[in-house]
Amino acid sequence: MTERILITGGPGFGKSSIITELEQRGLFVFHEISRQIITRELAVNGDCTPWQNVECFSEEVLHGRISQYQTATGFCFYDRGLPDIAGFLVKERKPVPHELWQLCKLMKYSQKVFLTAPWESIFHSDEERKEDFVAACAVHKALQSVYKELGYTLINVPMGSINDRADFVMKESGLFY
Numbered sequence: 001m002t003e004r005i006l007i008t009g010g011p012g013f014g015k016s017s018i019i020t021e022l023e024q025r026g027l028f029v030f031h032e033i034s035r036q037i038i039t040r041e042l043a044v045n046g047d048c049t050p051w052q053n054v055e056c057f058s059e060e061v062l063h064g065r066i067s068q069y070q071t072a073t074g075f076c077f078y079d080r081g082l083p084d085i086a087g088f089l090v091k092e093r094k095p096v097p098h099e100l101w102q103l104c105k106l107m108k109y110s111q112k113v114f115l116t117a118p119w120e121s122i123f124h125s126d127e128e129r130k131e132d133f134v135a136a137c138a139v140h141k142a143l144q145s146v147y148k149e150l151g152y153t154l155i156n157v158p159m160g161s162i163n164d165r166a167d168f169v170m171k172e173s174g175l176f177y
Helices: 015-024 035-044 054-071 082-091 098-106 133-149 162-173
Strands: 003-009 028-030 073-081 112-116 153-157
Touching: 003 015, 003 082, 003 133, 015 028, 015 073, 015 098, 015 162, 035 054, 054 133, 054 162, 073 162, 082 098, 082 133, 112 133, 112 162, 133 153, 153 162
Parallel strands: 003 073, 003 112, 028 073, 112 153
Antiparallel strands: none
């Protein structure tokens, strides 16, 4: 049986740090595919980035997330999932393609979805994360809306050390440490 545990939330709110901590503890994780695509596009001076061509970027992310979903076995953690693509499109006031919405309904994750809340003191932008804190909060709000509409139960990850946050996710996921 495959158990797909998802961590989502606005950019820069600690998801990737939690995923890295879970990986260091020996758990199977899928890292954020978006950063890989952005890094590739910046290296080749491409325009398939969320700030230049959100539709192209969303399509690339979709292919990567489908691949992650299909290769999962056992108990695994995801840094974002398919519904995040819809959330980013909603935030940009772009239409969510019917096919994407159908995939979000078909390719389900565990009922509990972990949500990292806006946390300004840890937030930072960089070459691959261009959003400011206000924009990151707008992404967060759009993601909440999409996941609720899809029927997921959102579990807020409390603020604290990475270790404490990873402990919380493990405990709430049914893993004991």
